[in-house]
Amino acid sequence: MTVESEKRTRFFRLWTVITDAQGVFRAMRSVQYVAFYLTFSYLLQTILLLLQGETQYTSPPANSEQLYFELGLYSGISVLSLWLGVRIRNGKYGAVPYVAGWMLVEIVFSIVTAPWYGGVGAVIFGVIAVSGLRGWFSRKKYGVASLARKRSWLLIGCGTVFGSALLALCAFGLLIEVGVFPDLKVVSGENLSSYHIQTLLDRGILDESDSIEYFYSYGLFSVADGGQFLTPTKLVIYEEIEGVLSVYELPYSKIDSVELVTQGGFLEDSLYLIYGNSRSEWEYVAMFLGVENGGDQTFIDRLNKHIADYKAI
Template sequence: MNDQYNLDDAVRDANQASIAAFIAAAVSGLLIVAAMASSADGPLGQFADPVNLIDVALVVACGVGLRFYSRTAAITLVIYYILAKIIMMLEEGRPSGLLFTFIWLYFYWKGIRGSFAYHRLRKEADSNYRSTPVWFYYFVIPVGGIILSLVVLGLSLFGLGLIAESGALVNSAVITGDQLSESDLQLLLDEGIIRPDETVLYFYSAGITSISDDGNLLTDKRVVSYERIEGVLEVYAAKYEDVAEVIIVEEGNFIDDTIVEINTTDDDVFLLLLSPLEEGDQTFINELRSRVPSKPDQVEQQKIRENEA
């Protein structure tokens, strides 16, 4: 910083960074509201989540902080902006909007320069100057901490979602067969869990980094469950025409999976574990039941239940 940089310059830089933050928040807010109102898909679809409003709140809070020459707000704004841009580029698979990114970073960086210089120059002019008012400790820091924690949590979950989509993590919901990666599909074939002439319709595994230890699936011919016990793979399966009854033993929740019991005409029993996320368990069960042929005795029992009702 050169000797000509004075208090007016510091004020100007901090104010410009604040205005840039407010403009960014306004544009983002308008995009989010427009996307939510129109249920937009495609490029605008990523803005349709109301959780994005937390990001807007953080940027606004930083903009307000810069009006008071807050160094914490200035640093937070730069770090958040860089992280958000990195995640966005990872999602798109390529760099985009680099010109605007550097323009906004330029103004946000001026906020850091201006806020630090402001307090230094005030302290040099007045040794009794207090850079941070008491109310800042009791209000701005706690509120800012809460907002920042929510944003970091959101970015972390979003990052995990990107990792899951890349195949590094197993999807935590029931997925369709065409969402299985080629490597996972090959693993199912190599382990003999599915046959070469079968097509996977739905799949779910409780694994974290691999589906090799357990899984539940529907193919166009069978319902299958498998698990690895002490290193030995156990596969349980039944053709749809051999399924006697499908029983929901326990409904799942945000912690536990739904447990489904499969009874066969040969008096065999095995269990399926299905994630209730996005009602994937119900989709799986409905598809399974639609493929199980109705047995005459089951039809008769159903008529009896209807008459009793």
């Protein structure tokens, strides 16, 4: 490494020193490597999805529709990031803040969902992304006015829409992972977040003496919106409509059978009907379950086992 290059970069050439307009351009141009890293990363996820049926960060698709959707999403992002990297390499820097910001969101998401994957790569390209953002926000300071003529308003508009959507999606995923928003699949009681358990207790849906075996909520922002869970003695189904909460406690001793009405898919829950026996006060009650990872079948298998055990008494 020459003395001149040492002045221009630090931390093994990952961090660009900005002292003039040329430093601004070097910092922004380095973001091309972030874009190419994202291209490789999403291409790898596409290959893993094809060969193994799952990626490093997500659960296996519930069905073929979700598989094709994820394949299209990952391959599309690979092509997009490659295109943005080529644009930056050719001196078109309008996508710099979007690519760099995208990389930082990716790092946070991977730390929460799968911290054991891509640690070194995430740190390296995270440093480059921050360096590129410094260059972007230093344009005015060093009089880089020529960049305005290189702007593509179409790219800026598309980048803003895509970046906002990606950021919102990642934020929503993070809130699910940390247990703020309901999970999109059936979860076991031991994996149910304490935040959700406390919400159920506060709303009077769950009794202090209850032990949840399996749980599913179709609520988007709160588990109190609707769902069901199994305890050792009963099935509990609840829903909130126009601010009115209804809770149905169905002891296994009063359930006759379970019928699958509609098999769910990628964007649809499975619909089941719970029929009461001669000792019940209801004819049937409807129940919705998510299909991801076969969670609906796991839930129903445990429910049928409880029903069979009580019938055998």
